[in-house]
Amino acid sequence: MSHAIEIPEFDPALIARYDVAGPRYTSYPTAPHFRADFDERALRAAIRASNEEPIPRPLSLYVHVPFCVSPCFYCGCNRIITRDVGKADRYLERLYREIELVAKLFDRDRQVTQLHFGGGTPNFLDLARMQELMDVLARHFSFGNGHGREFGIEIDPRFADAGYIRGLGELGFNRISVGIQDFDPAVQQAVNRIQSVAQTREVLESARASGFRSASVDLIYGLPRQTVEGFERTLDEVAALAPDRVAVYAYAHLPEMFKAQRQIKAGELPDPATRLALIGRALARLGEAGYAYVGMDHFARADDELVAAQRAGTLQRNFQGYSTHGECDIVGLGVSAIGRIGDSYSQSARDLTGYYAALDNGRLPVARGLSLDADDLVRREAIGQLMCHGELDMPAFGEQHQLVFAEYFAAELGRLRALAGDGLVTLDEHRIRVTPRGRLLLRIVAMCFDAYLGRASSPARFSRAI
Amino acid sequence: MSESLVEAALQPGADVSTTDDAPDFCRSCALASVCAMVGYGKPELSPLHGLMEHLGPYRPGETVFRQGDSFDAVFAVRSGLVKTRQLDSQGREHVLGFFLPGEVIGLDAIYPNRFPCDAVALDDSQFCRFPFPAMSALATHQPAVQRHLFRLISRQLGMAWVMVGDHSADERLAAFLVNLGERYAARGFPETHFRLCMSRSDIANYLSLAAETVSRTLTRFRAQSLIEIRGHVLHLCDTPRLRELGRKLLAA
Numbered sequence: 123m124s125h126a127i128e129i130p131e132f133d134p135a136l137i138a139r140y141d142v143a144g145p146r147y148t149s150y151p152t153a154p155h156f157r158a159d160f161d162e163r164a165l166r167a168a169i170r171a172s173n174e175e176p177i178p179r180p181l182s183l184y185v186h187v188p189f190c191v192s193p194c195f196y197c198g199c200n201r202i203i204t205r206d207v208g209k210a211d212r213y214l215e216r217l218y219r220e221i222e223l224v225a226k227l228f229d230r231d232r233q234v235t236q237l238h239f240g241g242g243t244p245n246f247l248d249l250a251r252m253q254e255l256m257d258v259l260a261r262h263f264s265f266g267n268g269h270g271r272e273f274g275i276e277i278d279p280r281f282a283d284a285g286y287i288r289g290l291g292e293l294g295f296n297r298i299s300v301g302i303q304d305f306d307p308a309v310q311q312a313v314n315r316i317q318s319v320a321q322t323r324e325v326l327e328s329a330r331a332s333g334f335r336s337a338s339v340d341l342i343y344g345l346p347r348q349t350v351e352g353f354e355r356t357l358d359e360v361a362a363l364a365p366d367r368v369a370v371y372a373y374a375h376l377p378e379m380f381k382a383q384r385q386i387k388a389g390e391l392p393d394p395a396t397r398l399a400l401i402g403r404a405l406a407r408l409g410e411a412g413y414a415y416v417g418m419d420h421f422a423r424a425d426d427e428l429v430a431a432q433r434a435g436t437l438q439r440n441f442q443g444y445s446t447h448g449e450c451d452i453v454g455l456g457v458s459a460i461g462r463i464g465d466s467y468s469q470s471a472r473d474l475t476g477y478y479a480a481l482d483n484g485r486l487p488v489a490r491g492l493s494l495d496a497d498d499l500v501r502r503e504a505i506g507q508l509m510c511h512g513e514l515d516m517p518a519f520g521e522q523h524q525l526v527f528a529e530y531f532a533a534e535l536g537r538l539r540a541l542a543g544d545g546l547v548t549l550d551e552h553r554i555r556v557t558p559r560g561r562l563l564l565r566i567v568a569m570c571f572d573a574y575l576g577r578a579s580s581p582a583r584f585s586r587a588i
Numbered sequence: 589m590s591e592s593l594v595e596a597a598l599q600p601g602a603d604v605s606t607t608d609d610a611p612d613f614c615r616s617c618a619l620a621s622v623c624a625m626v627g628y629g630k631p632e633l634s635p636l637h638g639l640m641e642h643l644g645p646y647r648p649g650e651t652v653f654r655q656g657d658s659f660d661a662v663f664a665v666r667s668g669l670v671k672t673r674q675l676d677s678q679g680r681e682h683v684l685g686f687f688l689p690g691e692v693i694g695l696d697a698i699y700p701n702r703f704p705c706d707a708v709a710l711d712d713s714q715f716c717r718f719p720f721p722a723m724s725a726l727a728t729h730q731p732a733v734q735r736h737l738f739r740l741i742s743r744q745l746g747m748a749w750v751m752v753g754d755h756s757a758d759e760r761l762a763a764f765l766v767n768l769g770e771r772y773a774a775r776g777f778p779e780t781h782f783r784l785c786m787s788r789s790d791i792a793n794y795l796s797l798a799a800e801t802v803s804r805t806l807t808r809f810r811a812q813s814l815i816e817i818r819g820h821v822l823h824l825c826d827t828p829r830l831r832e833l834g835r836k837l838l839a840a
Contacts, residue, residue, distance in 0.1 A: 173788075174789060175788065175819055175820060176784050176791070176802070176803065176806050177807055177810075177817060178803060229799065229800075231803065
C-alpha cells in the first residue's frame with residue numbers, strides 16, 4: 123500500500139532552501155530531551171510493566187563496544203581510542219555484570235529475536251572475546267532456536283579478515299554492516315581512515331560465503347576534499363560490491379561538540395552546492411544500480427525485506443535507521459547504549475567512569491531517559507508513519523488514538539500546509555502524503571509534529587537536514 | 589467473578605445526573621438505583637444525604653481494604669480497575685476477581701463482618717463508598733433498596749466462577765475475554781473493544797494458568813483472527829467463536 127516506494131525527486135534549490143538543522147527521529151522524543159530524573163527505579167518499573175503486557179514483546183539487544191584502534195576524524199560516536207586490549211577486558215567484565223543484572227529483570231519467555239553490535243568498533247574484540255560475550259548473552263537471555271532471528275554487527279574492514287568474519291558467522295551473526303565512507307584516497311587521508319576496496323571486498327565476500335543473509339555498507343557525503351568525480355568512483359565501486367543495503371549519511375561538522383572533528387580543516391569541506399551534487403549523484407547512481415530509496419539515509423535492493431516491509435506498511439524506525447523488528451523492546455547494553463522498553467527510553471552513562479561506578483556498586487548504569495506521556499506516544503506514532511511510509515491516514519489515526527486529528531493537530535496541519543505550498547506534501551481531508559519532492563526532506567515534514575522544537579529551553583543540537 | 593448487574597437501570601424520573609462529574613458512570617452503576625432512591629443529588633429532599641462519599645484516586649498497587657479489616661462499607665468502582673485477592677499462609681497470592689467501573693466490591697464481607705480479601709487498585713481508581721450500617725438502616729425503611737441489595741448479593745454468589753475444573757487454557761481465556769466484554773457492555777462501554785489493563789500475571793493467576801500460557805494462547809487467538817491485540821488494547825474480532833470456545837465456563 124505504501125506509496126513511499128516512489129523515486130524521490132531531487133530539486134537542489136528546494137533542498138537548499140530547507141537546509142536547516144533537524145533531528146533524524148531515530149527516537150521521539152529525541153535523545154537530547156531525555157531527563158536525568160529517569161533513574162534505575164524508573165527503568166525497573168518500565169521493564170516490569172513490559173513483562174506484564176498480555177503478549178510481552180520479544181527483545182532486541184543492542185551491545186555497544188566503544189573501542190577503536192584509531193580515530194576517524196568525522197566521527198561523532200561515543201568511542202575510546204586505544205590499542206590496549208586489556209581495556210576491553212575491563213570493559214567486558216562490567217558488561218557481563220550489566221547483562222546479568224538486566225537479563226534477570228525480563229521474563230524468561232521473552233525471546234531475543236534481534237541483536238546488534240555497534241560501536242566504536244565491535245571487531246575490536248577478537249573471536250575468543252566475541253565467543254565469550256555471545257556465550258554470556260545466550261546464558262542470561264533466551265535466544266530461542268535461531269529461526270528468523272537477526273544478529274547484526276558493524277565491522278571496520280581494516281581490522282577484520284575472512285577468517286574473522288567466518289568465525290562471526292559460526293557464532294550466529296547473519297547480518298553485517300561495513301563502514302566505507304569514501305574510497306577516494308584524498309578523502310581517506312583527510313579523515314584518517316585509509317581503507318582499500320580489496321579489504322572491503324574480502325569482508326563482504328567472506329560474509330556471503332559464511333552464510334550471512336544481508337550485508338550493508340555506510341557512505342558519508344560532505345567529507346573534506348570530497349569531489350563529485352571521486353564520489354562517483356566510490357559509488358561505482360559500491361555498486362560492484364553489491365551490498366543488500368546502502369546508507370549514505372550526511373557529514374555534520376560540529377567540531378565544538380566532537381573533538382575528533384577538530385582535526386578536519388573547515389576550508390577543505392565541500393561547499394553547499396557540492397554537498398547537494400554529492401547526494402544527487404548518490405541518488406542517481408544507486409537508483410541505476412537497482413536500489414530503492416527507503417527514506418532518510420537508507421537505500422536497499424528492491425527485493426530486500428526493508429522494501430517489502432515498507433510496501434506492507436510494517437516498517438519501523440529504530441536507532442540503526444529502519445527496521446522490520448519494530449515490535450521488539452530494545453535493551454541497550456554497554457556504555458552510552460540507548461534502550462526503548464515499553465513507553466520509555468533510557469540511556470546508560472556515556473562515560474566509562476560513570477558506567478563502571480554504577481556496575482561496581484551493583485546498580486544499573488542508567489543515566490537518563492524518559493517515560494513517554496500520551497502526547498509523546500501519539501506524536502511518535504505520527505512521525506514514525508511519515509518517516510516509514512510517507513503517508514498518514516488521519517481518520518484511521520484519529521480512531522486508533524481516540525482523538526479528532528484536525529483538532530488535536532490543528533497547529534501541525536497549519537505547518538504542513540506551508541510545506542504543501544512548496545510541494546513537499548499533499549493534504550486532503552483524509553490523508554497526508556509526502557510527495558516525491560518531499561521525500562528527501564522527510565525530517566522537515568516530521569518536525570511539524572515535534573512538540574519539543576522551538577521551546578525556549580530546548581537543549582537540542584542537530585545536524586543539518588541534508 | 590463479580591456480578592453482571594443487569595438491574596442497573598434507573599428508576600423512572602430519578603435524577604442522578606447532578607450527583608457528580610460522571611453522570612454516565614452513575615447511569616450504569618450497580619448501585620445507581622440505591623442512590624436514586626435516597627434522592628442523592630437532591631440533599632434537601634433526603635435525610636440520608638451524606639450516605640455515600642467519593643474516595644480516591646487510588647494509585648496502581650494501593651489497597652482499598654485488606655483481608656481481615658472489619659467490614660463497614662461496600663464500594664462501587666467509579667473509574668479504574670480493581671482486583672480482589674487472598675494471600676495464603678505461604679504468602680502466595682490468589683486473584684479472586686477483577687472489578688470494572690460500575691461494579692461493587694465488599695458484598696462478600698457482610699458475614700462474618702470482616703473483609704475476606706484485599707482489594708487492590710490496578711489502575712488509577714476512584715470509588716463511591718457506602719457505609720454499610722447506614723445502608724442496612726436504609727434497607728429496613730426502603731424495601732426496594734433491600735431487594736436490590738439481595739439481588740446483588742445472590743447474583744455474586746451465583747457468579748462464583750469455578751476455575752479449578754478441568755478446562756483448557758483456550759476455554760478459560762476465551763470465557764474470560766467474553767465475560768469481560770459482556771460486563772463492559774453492561775456498563776455502557778464497547779463490548780468488543782477494550783483495554784485489557786490487568787497484568788498478564790494477574791490474568792494467569794486468576795485463570796490458574798502460567799503467564800507464558802496466557803501469552804501463547806492470546807498469540808494463537810490472534811493467529812486465528814479471534815482477537816487483535818496491541819499492547820493492552822484488545823479487540824474481540826469473533827465473539828461467537830470465542831463464546832463457543834468458552835461455552836462450558838460461561839454457562840456455569
